[in-house]
Amino acid sequence: MKIFINTAFLLLFSFGFSQTNQENLNIQKNENTKEFYSDSALLFFKSPDSLVLQVHTDAILIDSLWMNELIKSPLYDTAQYVLGDDEMLVTDLEELSTDLLKERLKYLNSKTPFNIDYNPQLEQIIRTYLQKRKSSLSTIMERARYFFPMFEEHLAKYNIPMELKYLAVVESALNPNARSRMGATGLWQFMYQTGKFYDLEVSSYIDERSDPYRATEAACMYLESLYKMYGDWSMALAAYNSGPGNVSKAIRRAGGSTNYWNIRPYLPRETAAYVPAFYATLYIFEFANEHNLKAKENAMSYYATDTVQVKRQLTFAQINETLNVDIEVLKFLNPQYKLDIIPYVKDKNYSLTLPLKDIGNFVSNEQLIYAYAAVEDAAREKPLPALIAENNRITHKVKKGEYLGKIAAKHGVAESNLKKWNNLKSTKLQVGQKLVIYPKNTNPVVASKVTPANDNKGEHSFYIVKLGDSLWSIAKKFTNVSVQNIKEWNNIWSVKSLKPGIKLKIFN
Template sequence: MKHFRFLFIDKRYFTLLLAILFFSPCQGSSQEPETDTLSIKSSPNIDVFTRSLDSLVNVWYATTTPGLVVDTIYENAFTHSKDFNDSILIRRLGKIVSAFPLTYNNHVKSFIKLYTLERREQVETMLGLSDYYFPLFEAELDAAGLPLELKYLPVIESALNPRAFSRAGASGLWQFMYYTGKQYGLEINSYVDERRDPHKSTRAAVKFLSDLYDIYGDWQLVIAAYNCGPGNVNRAIRRSGGKRNFWELFYLLPRETRGYVPAFIAATYTFHYHKEHNLKPRPTLLPVATDTVMISKPLHFSQVAEMMNIPIDIVRQLNPQYRRDIIPAQNQSYPLRLAFHQSTFFVSREDTIYNYNRSKFFPNNQLVIKPGSTTAGSAAPPPGKAKIYYTVKSGDVVGLIADWFDVYTSSLRYWNNIRRNIIRVGQKLVIYVDKDKVDYYKEIARQKSGYSSSSADNQLADSGKDGDYIYYTVGHGDSVWSIAKKYPGVTDTDILRLNNIKNARSIKPGQKLKIKPKS
């Protein structure tokens, strides 16, 4: 209890106490710990983590935007089983210089398989994004004297997606809850959410991790507490009779947290040995060298994008902390991050950019968008685009709708003021499509709106059988991952291997895929 006496003496520790009280427990924390033995194939911990990973990386830069993440072709995608020989994995982990105990067991092995076999495409995307984010993480961690391996936390927290928003309300690369973010100095209001600012949220995360280490003095417990909250870890310690080893507390922790430390070890392994598993970073168009300019007047991303000929989604990705594509610089200045050479161009044309379409975006130089209203930019179609509507039906999700209409997931959310990917059956969504393809997309909207879940069942039932196999006809908006989810036990890797497909994005509507359902 002496740690908690210090919390009331030092202001920094008082802040941490408040964070402990309001840090939301992770999913499943209210359930009693289970004591069943976990297997590599059927671990409930890895199932929970897999669903979370699928959700986090199903974002516009990873699945629907060939302009940001450069597509690659899978070559020799499937690792030989010898690479999962226990002695090889133990030897490789032992060669990694780390302040963390890189324990090896079946839990860790199952997550290594998840990263290197089952989620290869997602991991390759994260490997590419790490070129942009890791130098930032390492600089802040090094300045605070923390282990650089903590840079892998955002890999398992957000899949390196600064716009990630969990069902519990955590946001950003480091997945801060609202109250914890405020306690660590992050600004959160109707226009700005610094939990999504890669630089400021990283500094806040470093402070939070430092405070947790002062309490536990053990990095495995620190990252467990980061995931589910110190309250859950403290409860597990009390119920264990005072034990302070993660693996001894394993079954007393919430289910998701049981997979968190193994996932962290597996992420560390995967990023060190991705070449040995033929995992190749997918290049991104995010500039490695960036700089900021301070904005002193309200500015809309469209003004920047159109005057500087930059795709607006690149501006959004470099500045994810601005919720409505608006920098609300009325009473204070805010930073705008651009590629290094673009920042110098902005300074040379600053007044021209401010004045471009100013009366449209800021009548009387005022912020006019009310919190909760439709975001700016949805009233008039973007250049070369036309407005169509799609009515949401049961079973629809934002990512699939964006795929059907070949738009960014972030744009679909932006046009319709969608938060947390929550949409309602019967909701009418605005979608901007190419003017010369309006009829094509209207037909897709008509077909999809009338495509009921029962017709989906009929499609599966009528797919055609050949011995132990089923043939599935690819429809508009289908992906290998979404097709695999229709068949319990079947993974996207199974479908790729069975159909000799090297590039998961190469499937086309009308193509027949062979599937072997699990018995």
Template sequence: MFKSKIIFFSIFSLLFSLNSIADEREKDSLKFGVEYYSNFEDNLDSLLNIWYVKNAIKVNYNPIYDNSYADIPEFSDSVYIERLKNLPSVINLPYNSIVRNYIHVYTKKRRENVQAMIGLSDYYFPIIEEIFEGYGIPTELKYMAIIESALNPNAVSRVGATGMWQFMYGTARMYNLTVNSYVDERRDPVKSAHAAAKFMQDLYSMFNDWTLVIAAYNCGPGNVNKAIRRTGGKRDFWEIYYYLPRETRGYVPAYIAAAYTMNYYQEHYISPVIPKISMATDTIMINDNLHLKQVSEVLGIPYQLLRDLNPQYKIDIIPAKGTKYPITIPMDFTGRFIFFQDSIYRYKDSLFFTADNTIKSPQKSYYIPQAPTGKEKLVYTVKSGDNLGFISEWYNVGLSDLRYWNNIRGNTIRVGQNIAIYVSKSNVSKYSSINTMSFEDKQRRVGKSVIPPDEIQPAPVVTGNYVYYKVRSGDTLWDIAKKYPGVTESDIMKLNNMSSGRSLKAGQTIKIMPKS
């Protein structure tokens, strides 16, 4: 087990080391903070689109929270320092101008968004705290979810990191999160919190420092180890600061500012907006396919609320047939769900789960192309060596037109096939004789090579004692052997590890030892 973890983190560190390395000469700390916040603010904006948040803001919104910056209290550095010092935390929470910059973003620039986030913390933080306690993770690391996603289980970053804990696909699979067409457990607040706790455990076993764990969660253990090496083995975040990727330099200060804001928001006249969501919920295991609309319409639970309580189901279907998946509902509806369970499964089941969906196969569709107006139809019969490119040049028509007129997908045509071609009426006599011309005459008409492609044979490549021959369409081992006196089919097969001549393919390069 220990050996497998070492291998895992060696690979994991290598993958993360491919990220950009921070520019040592860049010293504008506040600039880093502003740049990192582009992701954070995107998550805050998407948070406001959640159904229960939108409804809560409509009910509880108070314009007093939209005070101008001049009316919002601001405190001296000594006050911030003292407040951070008083927070119960095993993680060091230092203060500097970078942290102050992030505090101002939370408490001034995005006050309305932070109100919603604080309201949601009453629902999500107890879930996270219980899980972190079970893994021996400091519960104050729950504030990382604020930096990662603004407590939005539906958050998706510009690079595809998903969910409250922003897992990329590969990392999610490493920590046993299911990601498929129906289910994305990165969006599941419970399962993703378990995965995040396991990830943090593994990072702590590497660094033995929770601040470095926070940094490594953002940029990967490889980049943190690289910064440690470049500073001669220093293991303090602020001493390796300028050797970390730019985004990570802002990540730890943003975490400190989040911890401050979530504990001192009242001092900044920020009042939480309580979401219109049942804080008391229940989880029921489902053992058959179920659509969230079936539950919504039978029990009378708002559909969007159900979707937000179960964000892991990508198309609102719980694919539990033959297995088990959970559904989260308000606790007030638990009894009714159990009582009406059979009715819920049967409700409009033919609409949501039709038998045809499991047996339908793709069918080819054919159409009858309409003849272009003002054009005359000519017919060309395909000869050996022809291709659609040649035919389009000979008749001066578009390749896509040829395909459309003849219901052709791709470029495959066969000898003897009749190809419909439409030309202007004034050019009928010009092109009507092409079908009876030789290949050479047709090519001369358009000023191209008169050698058919099947007859163009590249010169064999000679390397050392071997000749390398490129197989042409129609070649057999016997044909190829005849070109090299004394060489037999068996010689070619043995030299190229071939069991029979049937494995010969056009375009294949084979090795031949000419007889002297």
């Protein structure tokens, strides 16, 4: 369905954008900005602060009309999850009686291909979720508003029950960057080897197990193959969690039975609780309204986004500085890029997902954004890390007395990269913990250091940051001042530091 929507959307856009179509560019190199473009005006682009973005008002109007149509359509249904103002303080949960639960489970059993029968353990799991994890369910349902339409699109393609969208809730709480202690990663928690089997790329820059679209496609293929193997969705779910090998052993220990509840005592402990947890999650989402469970109102809709294929390497910071798209939004929409960098590799299709309102600005100003990035990259003293394939990685087992900085120094990598590669929230390590490390490139290309146009001496003025400002837009307000100047004068090295009310020093 989204393919149809995107096609119609792009057809509408073709009337609003006056730029030359760049989709057929065959770029061989990206070191020199001139090699990207034939437009002579761009050859005078020498510094980031000379960038002036185009605004196509007709296209913006089309965006607005298109979003209005989406909001009115069933595809943009917010009734089930969105929390109304009058419901914000409704937190009491009425007791769920056994008789009522039996009635509801019987209803679910009649409308789904799963064997959802009442049992006391399932009742206990449902009550535990409702009573002890209710506060987190609103956040999960907020994410569901974005991810579920994507899941349903793929599930329908493979003729898989729609209820299996709830499997990702059990697997990752709908966190695309989730990583288990065993190394399973992403919304659908793929292990490395399983991900490679389904062509999910893993490198120093990218982990497609965290790519919502690619990983969902792979999960559907895997679930389809498991169902063909067992002919039963409960068995397929057990195999998805523990692997077909463990399920086969449980079948043998159960005397050859292929009924999930018969083999359940012989499954690994985690898997034995896995299918009931799925049924509990299915119940909670299907009867969310009855339990006053709603998503937050600021949830982003899947249909309010679109993608574009990039034609040169871009960092999230560069996208933020040119389009003023919040870094956290970029991370949420593009979780597969581990270092907040979208690489460019010949014959690879790396895409950028943006809010619908920003896609038009990107397409209208694509050449200028690439030129801006080229100039900023040339001014960077430290080069961006080289793309390293997954097969070049090594595994380090933490020994007693080791800490993150020591391990990073030993292997010649940055501590911050070590944290990103292993999804570490802090620097605390445990003895025996395994860390994934991508060895430092032996032949890095070092960009030459560029001396800033102005130093931090002499007369200066102050600028107070306003809502909606970016480093680029601020630099444009002053003569002979670049983004790099503002960063150095004010010790700003992260766009997160730029907040309304902050006073910036600007030297004359």
